[in-house]
Amino acid sequence: MILYNVTSNIDPSIQNQWLQWIQEKHIPEILATGKFTSARLVRVLVEEEMGGMTYAVQYTTDSKETLQRYYDEDAPKFRAEGLSLFGDKALAFRTELEFV
Numbered sequence: 001m002i003l004y005n006v007t008s009n010i011d012p013s014i015q016n017q018w019l020q021w022i023q024e025k026h027i028p029e030i031l032a033t034g035k036f037t038s039a040r041l042v043r044v045l046v047e048e049e050m051g052g053m054t055y056a057v058q059y060t061t062d063s064k065e066t067l068q069r070y071y072d073e074d075a076p077k078f079r080a081e082g083l084s085l086f087g088d089k090a091l092a093f094r095t096e097l098e099f100v
Helices: 012-031 064-073 075-089
Strands: 002-010 038-043 053-061 090-098
Touching: 002 012, 002 064, 012 038, 012 053, 012 075, 053 064, 064 075, 075 090
Parallel strands: none
Antiparallel strands: 002 053, 002 090, 038 053
16 A cells, blocks of 8 residues: 655645645545545644645555556646646645555
């Protein structure tokens, strides 16, 4: 099992809009690709020097191959949408983790 973690630092000026989008649109659409079995949104409790609030979305998938299919087939569209909506007010980085 693979955990695909997307950590985002959100500017306070868009926090409510971003939270609504991530919960009501983005996560459901990513799950609808069929490549992930679950997702959860968590808030990072460590305060960042850059300010803002930091959240992580953790998606579970069955294999590295399925995650690669997501990267190839779906990720560019989803990343472009987030960039279009929020620009540099939502900065994200991604981490791949394997359950031990």
